[in-house]
Amino acid sequence: MNMAAFSAVCERDLRPYMVRSPDSLCHQVFGMQPSIATLPLLLLLLFFSLPAPSLAWGVHGHLIVCQIAQGRLSVAAAAAVRGLLPSYAGGNLSSLCSWADDVKFRYPWSAPLHYIDTPDRLCNYTYDRDCRDEDGIKGRCVAGAITNYTSQLLTYDGTSPSTQYNLTQALLFLSHFMGDIHQPLHVGFTSDKGGNTIDVHWYTRKTVLHHVWDDNIIETAEDDYYGEGVAEFVDALTQNITGEWSQRVPGWEQCSKNQTTCPDTYATESITAACDWAYKDVTEDSVLEDAYFASRLPVVNLRLAQGGVRLAATLNRIFS
Numbered sequence: 001m002n003m004a005a006f007s008a009v010c011e012r013d014l015r016p017y018m019v020r021s022p023d024s025l026c027h028q029v030f031g032m033q034p035s036i037a038t039l040p041l042l043l044l045l046l047f048f049s050l051p052a053p054s055l056a057w058g059v060h061g062h063l064i065v066c067q068i069a070q071g072r073l074s075v076a077a078a079a080a081v082r083g084l085l086p087s088y089a090g091g092n093l094s095s096l097c098s099w100a101d102d103v104k105f106r107y108p109w110s111a112p113l114h115y116i117d118t119p120d121r122l123c124n125y126t127y128d129r130d131c132r133d134e135d136g137i138k139g140r141c142v143a144g145a146i147t148n149y150t151s152q153l154l155t156y157d158g159t160s161p162s163t164q165y166n167l168t169q170a171l172l173f174l175s176h177f178m179g180d181i182h183q184p185l186h187v188g189f190t191s192d193k194g195g196n197t198i199d200v201h202w203y204t205r206k207t208v209l210h211h212v213w214d215d216n217i218i219e220t221a222e223d224d225y226y227g228e229g230v231a232e233f234v235d236a237l238t239q240n241i242t243g244e245w246s247q248r249v250p251g252w253e254q255c256s257k258n259q260t261t262c263p264d265t266y267a268t269e270s271i272t273a274a275c276d277w278a279y280k281d282v283t284e285d286s287v288l289e290d291a292y293f294a295s296r297l298p299v300v301n302l303r304l305a306q307g308g309v310r311l312a313a314t315l316n317r318i319f320s
């Protein structure tokens with residue numbers, strides 16, 4: 001088996017957007033008895049299957065969104081989530097909230113489902129115009145993916161395993177994409193790939209604007225304010241959700257027309273925040289430091305909280 005054969009096996013059968021149980025074939029490949037001759041190749045494959053540097057809210061961002069959500073689940077939703085998670089997750093949804101980033105190599109069809117490209121400098125979003133991949137296939141964007149995996153999860157009946165979909169994967173994709181759609185630069189401009197091609201300095205470190213919003217602002221907040229790291233960050237946001245923001249939370253949870261989830265609303269908010277805060281006053285090679293951090297951290301806090309609240313609200317409606 002060579003690398004091309006491996007990719008062909010996995011891609012050929014995983015390409016369909018609506019998936020049943022795409023893991024099976026790849027597991028067969030990894031389950032083969034390695035001979036001495038194939039061992040180095042298998043090690044190489046294993047290396048490439050390890051989590052890649054994330055291109056979404058970083059690991060901490062997704063962890064925060066999922067921890068906030070899990071603390072707000074109804075009894076029925078908590079039981080369904082526990083039942084759908086693989087046993088090694090120990091009932092902890094947040095431990096697998098970056099899984100969708102980790103499988104981008106194995107499931108290349110899933111890469112365009114993490115974001116939305118909108119026309120440069122228009123600062124708005126519409127589903128019909130913008131929710132498509134680079135080949136123009138409609139629905140293949142983060143908003144379409146949220147709707148897709150929500151409908152798959154609605155087939156859950158609590159007793160028999162779904163025969164139609166892999167609902168464990170649907171849960172992990174939905175939980176991840178609900179985080180992504182709240183990262184303002186995941187609904188960004190087409191030509192700069194959501195800030196991925198804008199080189200900046202975060203204090204003294206060279207990076208790109210997209211990464212500042214995925215990771216750097218969160219990391220700096222943890223270093224500066226939360227000595228015990230991510231758990232303390234989650235506590236602070238949870239306190240705001242039940243305190244300072246409590247009047248606004250019912251509005252965040254609500255969707256018009258009794259919809260189960262409303263990703264177009266979340267995407268519209270993100271492109272607005274991207275223009276008002278993320279892109280604002282940033283040019284190629286900008287040095288972003290205290291002033292940018294202090295003014296943008298409240299936006300990051302708000303989006304992480306909204307992502308968590310809405311993931312819980314969506315799961316509570318699905319499993320009601």
Ligand SMILES: [Zn+2]
Nearest residue numbers: 055056114180
């Ligand atoms: Zn992602």
